[in-house]
Amino acid sequence: MLTTSPAFKQNAARALNDPGLQKALANVKPRFIEKRAKGVATLPEFERFREIGRDLKNHTIAHLDFYLDAYARAVEAQGGHVHWAETAEDARRIVLEICRSVGAKTVTKGKSMISEEIALNEHLEAAGIQPVETDLGEYILQLRKEPPSHIIGPAFHLNREDWIEAFKKSHTKLPADRVFSERRDLMAEAREVLRDRFLAADVGITGANMLIAETGSSVIVTNEGNGDLTQTLPKVHIALASIEKVVPTLEDACVILRMLARSAVGQDFSTYVTFSTGPRRPEDRDGPEQYHVVLLDNGRSNMVGTEFQDMLRCIRCAACMNHCPVYGSVGGHSYGWVYPGPMGSVLTPSLIGVDKAGHLPNASTFCGRCESVCPMKIPLPKMMRHWREREFERHLTPGAARMGLGLWAWFAKRPGVYRLSTRLAMRALGLLGRRRGRFSWLPLAKGWTAGRDMPAPEGETFHARYARLKRQGLV
Amino acid sequence: MEQGADARARILGRIRRGLRRDALPDSIAAGLLDRLKAHPRNLVPERGRTPRERRIETFVAELEKEYGTVARAASEAEIPCLIAEYLAQRNLPAELRVAPDPLLERLPWSDRPMLRVAFGRAEPTDPVSVTPCFAAVAETGTMLMLSGPDHPTTLNILPDTHIVVLRASRIVGGYEDAFDLIRADRGAAGSTPIGTTFMPRNVMMITGPSRSADIEQTLELGAHGPRQLHVILLEDEVP
Numbered sequence: 001m002l003t004t005s006p007a008f009k010q011n012a013a014r015a016l017n018d019p020g021l022q023k024a025l026a027n028v029k030p031r032f033i034e035k036r037a038k039g040v041a042t043l044p045e046f047e048r049f050r051e052i053g054r055d056l057k058n059h060t061i062a063h064l065d066f067y068l069d070a071y072a073r074a075v076e077a078q079g080g081h082v083h084w085a086e087t088a089e090d091a092r093r094i095v096l097e098i099c100r101s102v103g104a105k106t107v108t109k110g111k112s113m114i115s116e117e118i119a120l121n122e123h124l125e126a127a128g129i130q131p132v133e134t135d136l137g138e139y140i141l142q143l144r145k146e147p148p149s150h151i152i153g154p155a156f157h158l159n160r161e162d163w164i165e166a167f168k169k170s171h172t173k174l175p176a177d178r179v180f181s182e183r184r185d186l187m188a189e190a191r192e193v194l195r196d197r198f199l200a201a202d203v204g205i206t207g208a209n210m211l212i213a214e215t216g217s218s219v220i221v222t223n224e225g226n227g228d229l230t231q232t233l234p235k236v237h238i239a240l241a242s243i244e245k246v247v248p249t250l251e252d253a254c255v256i257l258r259m260l261a262r263s264a265v266g267q268d269f270s271t272y273v274t275f276s277t278g279p280r281r282p283e284d285r286d287g288p289e290q291y292h293v294v295l296l297d298n299g300r301s302n303m304v305g306t307e308f309q310d311m312l313r314c315i316r317c318a319a320c321m322n323h324c325p326v327y328g329s330v331g332g333h334s335y336g337w338v339y340p341g342p343m344g345s346v347l348t349p350s351l352i353g354v355d356k357a358g359h360l361p362n363a364s365t366f367c368g369r370c371e372s373v374c375p376m377k378i379p380l381p382k383m384m385r386h387w388r389e390r391e392f393e394r395h396l397t398p399g400a401a402r403m404g405l406g407l408w409a410w411f412a413k414r415p416g417v418y419r420l421s422t423r424l425a426m427r428a429l430g431l432l433g434r435r436r437g438r439f440s441w442l443p444l445a446k447g448w449t450a451g452r453d454m455p456a457p458e459g460e461t462f463h464a465r466y467a468r469l470k471r472q473g474l475v
Numbered sequence: 476m477e478q479g480a481d482a483r484a485r486i487l488g489r490i491r492r493g494l495r496r497d498a499l500p501d502s503i504a505a506g507l508l509d510r511l512k513a514h515p516r517n518l519v520p521e522r523g524r525t526p527r528e529r530r531i532e533t534f535v536a537e538l539e540k541e542y543g544t545v546a547r548a549a550s551e552a553e554i555p556c557l558i559a560e561y562l563a564q565r566n567l568p569a570e571l572r573v574a575p576d577p578l579l580e581r582l583p584w585s586d587r588p589m590l591r592v593a594f595g596r597a598e599p600t601d602p603v604s605v606t607p608c609f610a611a612v613a614e615t616g617t618m619l620m621l622s623g624p625d626h627p628t629t630l631n632i633l634p635d636t637h638i639v640v641l642r643a644s645r646i647v648g649g650y651e652d653a654f655d656l657i658r659a660d661r662g663a664a665g666s667t668p669i670g671t672t673f674m675p676r677n678v679m680m681i682t683g684p685s686r687s688a689d690i691e692q693t694l695e696l697g698a699h700g701p702r703q704l705h706v707i708l709l710e711d712e713v714p
Contacts, residue, residue: 024691031692045520052517065487066499066507072483074667078674084482136698137689155689163690183690184697191699198699199599214511215674216667225685225700228632232677243486248507249514250654257650258520265688269615271541272700273680280676285596285627287676297486304493 002119003352005336008359015330024157025331032322035266036373042268043258053255054377057313060247061304067213067246068295074216078278080291088118091296095120095205095238098292099129102236104202110220110227111135112207113151113316114240114296116338117351120205131205132197134226136190143170149332151339152264152318157331160186194226204230204288208241209315210256211293214249217275218293221260223267228274237288239276242296244312256315259375263317299351307386311346313376318343320370320380326363335360342370342380349387358396361387422461430459512669516651523614523649530613530646535708537616541683542696543704550709552583557707558605558638559587565703567636572601576625579607579640596627597634604630608641608706609660610653615682618706619653621661622677631679637701644712650680 004011015021040046060067072082085091091114099107107124109115109131121131121142133142137155141148143166148154155163163186168176171193180186206227208218218239220227231237247253261267280287303309321327321341332340337357339347345360361384370380391397392405411418433439433456440453448454460468469475491497499507525533535545546557562569573579575594584592597604609621618639622628631637647653658673665672685700696702 027692031688043520043522045518048518049520056517062494063499063507065490065494066504068487068490070508070511070668074669077666077668078672084479084486086482086486090482134699135689136687140689153689153692156692158691160691183693184695186690187687187695187698191697194699195599214514214669215672217674217678223685224687224689224698225632226698228628228679229699232628232632243490248511251514251516251651254519254650254654255517268537268541269617269680269682271682271684271686273617273682275674275678275680277674277676277678281623283624284622284676285624286629287622295486297489301486301489301493304490305495306493309493 003337003356005348005352005357005360008334008336008363011334011336012330012363015334018331020159020162021157021331024159025328027156028322028328032265032318036263036319036322037266039262039266039268043262046259046262049255049259050375050377053259053375054313056247056252056255057376060252061244061309061312064243064246064304067248068243071211071213071216071246072293072295074213075278075291075293076216078216080216080278080293083292083294085294085296085298088296088298091118091240091294091298092120092123094294095240096123096127096129098236098238098290099124099203100127102202102290104129104236106130106132106197106201107203107205108132108134108198108201108230108234109138110204110206110222110230111138111154112205112240113148113338114207114242115205116148117298118240118296120240132194132201134194134198134230135222136187136224136226139190139194140166143167147333147338149340150318150321151316151343157333198226198229198233201230201234203236203238204232204234205238205240206231208239208245208293209260210253211241211246212248212250212253212275213246215275215277217277219253219273219275221257221270221273223271225272228272231274231276232287235288236290236292237276237279238292238294240294240296242298243300244314256375260315260317263319263373263375303350308346308350308383310378311343311350311383313378314343314347315376316343317375319373319375320378323369323373325365325367325369330363335363342384343378346378346380346383346387349390354387354390354394355396358387358391361385361391419461419463423464426457426461427459429457433457434459508668519649519651520614523612523651525613525648530648531643531708533613534611534616534646537613538618538683538706539616541616542686543616543683543706545706545708547708547710551578551581552586554582554640554707554709555584555587555590559590561638561705562590562603562636565636567703568602570602571638572597572604572630572634574604574606574626574630576607579605597629597632599633601634603636603638604634604701605638605640606630608639608645610656611641611646612648612650612653612680613646614649617650617680617682619657620677620679620681621657621675623675628677628679631681632685632700635697635701636703636705637684638705638707640707640709642709642711 150156279291348357438453662673687698
């Protein structure tokens with residue numbers, strides 16, 4: 001997928017002024033935040049599960065070479081094929097080769113963020129193979145030719161009118177004057193249209209929420225059932241998975257499954273949790289004849305042993321973006337690549353480079369809500385700070401910001417000067433703002449005052465106030 | 476696949492470099508392998524440890540919360556009748572594709588001549604399927620469907636209506652209990668690293684009918700899989 005991450009600021013400004021997007025974003029609180037809270041309340045041991053999940057993933061990553069090898073051998077022992085892909089390009093080539101080997105014309109797809117990451121659809125189309133997205137959200141995005149804006153609700157940014165418009169434009173064989181009075185009418189139409197595509201597909205491609213080393217199984221977690229139709233009906237099933245998706249055993253998978261749906265949408269358990277192990281057995285009456293797993297690295301192995309290793313614990317539940325005030329204001333497209341929100345701000349620079357995505361870790365208020373809801377207890381704010389440091393070290397931070405930081409550092413290292421100058425500045429601002437209590441304009445602060453007023457200081461610095469209260473014996 | 480072997484070596488090599496070590500020494504690798512073979516349980520929450528006498532009611536309550544429906548059969552002989560009644564009440568076609576499972580094959584289908592019954596995998600035009608259920612989990616009202624000649628996977632997902640015949644004795648407390656039942660029932664010597672295999676090609680854990688919240692983040696039932704999920708609970712065990 002092409003990135004517009006370097007243009008985060010422009011993207012964000014546009015998003016803030018997009019009434020349709022802002023209407024959709026109003027759903028974040030009732031549909032995600034409140035539902036997660038209810039879902040988590042159904043599992044009183046949730047906090048302990050977070051700790052167990054963190055330790056489990058840390059153990060797996062510390063022995064990732066062992067578990068990947070064990071997983072791959074278990075797949076192969078049961079008749080499946082494992083393909084190791086170092087880069088996005090390798091993964092695209094492998095998938096295309098498999099499709100060509102069976103003369104595939106159409107390919108159905110379950111929702112897969114890896115597929116977005118490697119820009120698979122464009123590659124297949126260029127080779128004359130038609131990919132068909134079957135997850136409802138991904139399907140409308142394919143019709144509208146736009147990328148997902150959320151990792152679990154890809155069409156999160158769209159409203160009902162957008163769906164009706166896209167369906168009327170694309171499903172031209174149906175009567176043009178048909179009425180969609182309910183959401184379910186839209187869903188019924190997508191079901192009808194996609195049924196034939198499921199039955200006609202030569203290859204089915206899904207993602208994988210987990211890989212199990214013990215059994216050699218890939219796991220998908222869905223609500224619609226499209227992933228199961230995708231991987232059961234065609235003669236070839238390809239599962240796309242990144243290397244950090246492996247867990248040791250089925251019991252370990254249970255830890256993650258108990259938190260995944262609750263963290264994502266507040267569901268106790270997703271409707272379909274499906275384990276695929278190898279191709280159809282000789283006595284089976286259905287199922288794919290070939291089972292392939294593409295194990296994608298694409299920069300992840302380079303995160304091992306760095307300050308970003310903890311990010312490899314991520315299970316893609318989206319709780320961090322659902323609780324992020326920045327995501328909640330600007331939506332997913334502003335981030336400009338596959339993974340938005342806090343997890344994207346940490347992961348994207350790792351995968352496409354800090355030169356392209358260095359803006360993203362700056363789009364944070366460091367409120368810490370992301371870390372507090374992360375089922376894997378990933379220290380997202382800390383890692384965003386690491387990226388900011390790297391960005392600064394590599395001289396990618398804009399000149400004005402560097403100068404400001406340099407100036408601040410000069411004062412901060414000279415406490416006497418710092419106290420005197422801040423005391424004078426606060427006194428001046430306190431006097432100037434005394435009447436209105438706020439400023440609608442300040443020199444060098446247009447970025448702040450363009451959108452909101454700056455509250456006027458009371459005229460005393462924290463240091464001075466603390467010293468005074470101490471003298472008075474009040475602290 | 477020479478190229479593939481190289482890619483594998485390079486990916487594992489980068490991971491090892493990151494971890495600042497070589498391939499694990501045999502003693503440590505053997506310990507990890509033992510853990511895979513022993514598959515120890517992690518924390519099983521309270522709600523996954525429902526006592527035997529409350530499992531049936533808990534399972535039913537959880538499944539109904541997720542929009543599944545349940546009818547109870549006191550004997551096998553009642554099952555065709557209960558299925559016919561369910562379909563008639565909902566005005567659904569009385570045309571069944573039934574899994575070629577020993578229990579389902581021996582049911583007295585001819586007692587209800589209005590039911591048209593065929594056995595096998597699902598065809599795209601089949602409106603209703605009837606399948607067995609390997610085990611069910613009270614924790615979240617979840618049912619496990621294991622693929623095999625007696626239970627084709629297509630029956631779980633292709634028809635509009637999925638009817639499941641579940642024996643009450645197969646309801647367990649948590650997911651871990653269900654996985655142990657698979658190990659006990661399907662375990663066989665195999666050439667996997669742990670030395671055994673037990674997973675059928677496809678294991679579906681199903682909790683309610685198909686659904687989506689992709690349109691305006693609002694839940695609607697009947698996405699791509701079954702629109703109705705109905706369970707006939709065969710009371711082969713009185714709690």
